[in-house]
Amino acid sequence: MPLGTLRLAGRTAELSRLRRAVEAWAGVCGLSDAAARRLVQATDEAAANAIEHGMEDPTHGRIVVSARRDGDGLTIHVRYRGPRFDPTTAPAPGPAEALQARAKHGYGLLLIRRLVAHVGYAYRRGVNEVRLTARRDG
Amino acid sequence: MSHFSVSFSRLGAARVLALSGDLDAHTAPEFEAALAACLAEGDAQIVADGSGLTYVSSAGLGVFMAMLEPARAAGGDVVIAALPERVFETFDLLGFPEVFRFAPTAEEAAALFGDAPAGEPATGAAP
Numbered sequence: 001m002p003l004g005t006l007r008l009a010g011r012t013a014e015l016s017r018l019r020r021a022v023e024a025w026a027g028v029c030g031l032s033d034a035a036a037r038r039l040v041q042a043t044d045e046a047a048a049n050a051i052e053h054g055m056e057d058p059t060h061g062r063i064v065v066s067a068r069r070d071g072d073g074l075t076i077h078v079r080y081r082g083p084r085f086d087p088t089t090a091p092a093p094g095p096a097e098a099l100q101a102r103a104k105h106g107y108g109l110l111l112i113r114r115l116v117a118h119v120g121y122a123y124r125r126g127v128n129e130v131r132l133t134a135r136r137d138g
Numbered sequence: 139m140s141h142f143s144v145s146f147s148r149l150g151a152a153r154v155l156a157l158s159g160d161l162d163a164h165t166a167p168e169f170e171a172a173l174a175a176c177l178a179e180g181d182a183q184i185v186a187d188g189s190g191l192t193y194v195s196s197a198g199l200g201v202f203m204a205m206l207e208p209a210r211a212a213g214g215d216v217v218i219a220a221l222p223e224r225v226f227e228t229f230d231l232l233g234f235p236e237v238f239r240f241a242p243t244a245e246e247a248a249a250l251f252g253d254a255p256a257g258e259p260a261t262g263a264a265p
Contacts, residue, residue, distance in 0.1 A: 011164075012162070012163040012164035013140070013164050015140065015162050015163060015164055015195075016140040016141075016160060016162070016164070019160075019162075019193070037224060037227075041193075041195065041228065044162065044163075044195055045195060045196055048162070048163040048195065048196075048197065051163070052163060095232045095233045096233065098203075098232070099203075099232075099233055099234070099236060099237050102203050102204070102206060102207050102237075103200070103203060104200040104201070104203055104204040105196075105200055106196075107196035107199045107200060107232055108195075108196035108197075110196075110232060111195075111196055111228070111231065111232070114231055115231075
């Protein structure tokens with residue numbers, strides 16, 4: 001069941017508005033505080049990746065974020081136009097490697113993969129869609 | 139827009155950066171500039187007081203990591219203090235306690251500079 005949709009400009013200043021929206025959707029779905037917090041962070045990371053690395057046209061393009069009740073949880077869809085970028089398979093150093101290298105970047109993908117119950121991805125007609133699912137008690 | 143601020147003070151030899159609000163992709167550059175300013179002014183013994191932090195994203199984590207070696211190379215360290223549990227969880231999830239020292243309070247963080255050799259990561263107390 002659709003819960004809502006948010007359209008964001010390609011600016012990091014939009015991220016706090018996104019986090020508040022996901023937190024509200026998580027509340028409507030009855031997610032635990034921990035599950036909600038993790039979903040908020042995973043969504044923030046996916047959108048930040050899109051803004052900073054993925055969007056074809058951050059100046060004029062939009063990120064469309066929608067929420068859908070999904071069985072016993074909540075799925076957030078993050079869509080943006082840009083080159084194909086699959087966060088489920090994109091190379092990322094493991095935490096130990098990243099720490100060893102004192103890496104400045106690469107933690108976002110690690111967090112996305114660790115924070116939610118399921119990460120899905122699709123690429124259709126130039127649009128990336130990242131799906132982040134949290135379970136009510138996750 | 140994200141609320142975030144950094145304020146500066148001293149505790150003994152340590153420069154304390156008190157962080158407040160959300161440290162995300164939008165505000166991380168402000169934090170990076172603050173840390174870089176400390177190092178440029180010769181202050182490498184840095185306490186990041188996170189008691190006012192409400193959120194940290196990967197961009198914030200990256201700034202901590204990027205500034206760690208420059209601080210240690212200058213004879214100091216970056217010690218993270220007083221993180222709320224929910225914020226510490228993000229650091230912990232990626233294993234940052236293996237690399238950084240954490241302390242329950244800014245005062246205890248500052249005291250670590252007198253206890254441990256500079257430039258050597260030591261095990262600190264998690265919040």
